[in-house]
Amino acid sequence: MRFKHVNYIGVGLIFLLMLLGCSPESTIDDNLEPVTGKALLKSNTFYGPQISLGKGHVRSWIRIAKDGTPEELGVEMSTKALSGLPSGPDHTSLVLPLHKKAKENTPFDHIFFNWNPDGHEPPGAFDVPHFDVHFVMVSVAEREAIPSWSPETDQLFNTYPPAGYLPEEYITPPGAGTAEPMMGKHWLPMSIFSGPGVIDPNYIFQNILLYGSYNGKVLFIEPMDTLEFLNSMASFSSDFPLPDKYEHTSYYPTTYNIFADSKHGRHYISLSNFEPRDAD
Numbered sequence: 001m002r003f004k005h006v007n008y009i010g011v012g013l014i015f016l017l018m019l020l021g022c023s024p025e026s027t028i029d030d031n032l033e034p035v036t037g038k039a040l041l042k043s044n045t046f047y048g049p050q051i052s053l054g055k056g057h058v059r060s061w062i063r064i065a066k067d068g069t070p071e072e073l074g075v076e077m078s079t080k081a082l083s084g085l086p087s088g089p090d091h092t093s094l095v096l097p098l099h100k101k102a103k104e105n106t107p108f109d110h111i112f113f114n115w116n117p118d119g120h121e122p123p124g125a126f127d128v129p130h131f132d133v134h135f136v137m138v139s140v141a142e143r144e145a146i147p148s149w150s151p152e153t154d155q156l157f158n159t160y161p162p163a164g165y166l167p168e169e170y171i172t173p174p175g176a177g178t179a180e181p182m183m184g185k186h187w188l189p190m191s192i193f194s195g196p197g198v199i200d201p202n203y204i205f206q207n208i209l210l211y212g213s214y215n216g217k218v219l220f221i222e223p224m225d226t227l228e229f230l231n232s233m234a235s236f237s238s239d240f241p242l243p244d245k246y247e248h249t250s251y252y253p254t255t256y257n258i259f260a261d262s263k264h265g266r267h268y269i270s271l272s273n274f275e276p277r278d279a280d
Helices: 011-021 100-105 140-144 227-231
Strands: 043-047 051-053 056-065 070-078 092-097 110-116 130-136 184-189 193-195 207-214 217-226 236-239 250-252 255-261 266-272 275-277
Touching: 051 092, 056 092, 056 100, 070 100, 130 227, 130 266, 184 217, 207 255, 217 227, 217 255, 217 266, 227 255
Parallel strands: none
Antiparallel strands: 043 056, 051 056, 056 070, 070 266, 092 110, 110 130, 130 217, 184 207, 207 217, 236 255, 250 275, 255 266
16 A cells, blocks of 8 residues: 555566566465464465565565465565665665466466555554555456546545445545555545544554455555664564455465564464455
């Protein structure tokens, strides 16, 4: 989620170059510690390619049970990735490819990862250094085709999914509010508001989960996490509100997690506790 100007020129070319220069997607690692703190038995972890971030790297991963059931999907950041990050008004945007097993066993196609050194609007809420991690359910090409908001594109951004395809606890402002190119319209939990369009002044942002839509479709689930929280090495896990209806028959996550592995110098943001859902 971002509510200020971002330079997207060359994102497609950067994505291609990253794929050519990254490690293969076939990496398997059984040593990943999930949020439970104990490695799950009879499962494997599969990684996407490493992509440079700060002084380290970031990559996607998925833990799959031997029977093919997804258990946990997330982003891994090396500790060095949290240092040497770009500063200033511009944002860093990365496409994190998913391992083919993630694309085969979940509704997600890729992760659109953003570093926001100055945060973004609204002031007093999300204007602190943080990461946006969009788990996207459409192709890179379809997402990148989403234009900037304008009076001409307003209808595309503000044609919402039919009732039931987003949780009742989530809302989005009309018009240009939260509408972003290459992303869509962002939906926020009502719990952070004290009134219509007014974020509770007592709300303190550390981590939050958003939904996204565009032209009548749910496009992504988006954890947002502050750099301060990740650097604290603290853990977080919470179930999040779910819709009643789904566009695709697949396994969908129900829990949002943040955890760290100080021994190996890794930070994780993940979605877990996948449950089967049928398309409506």
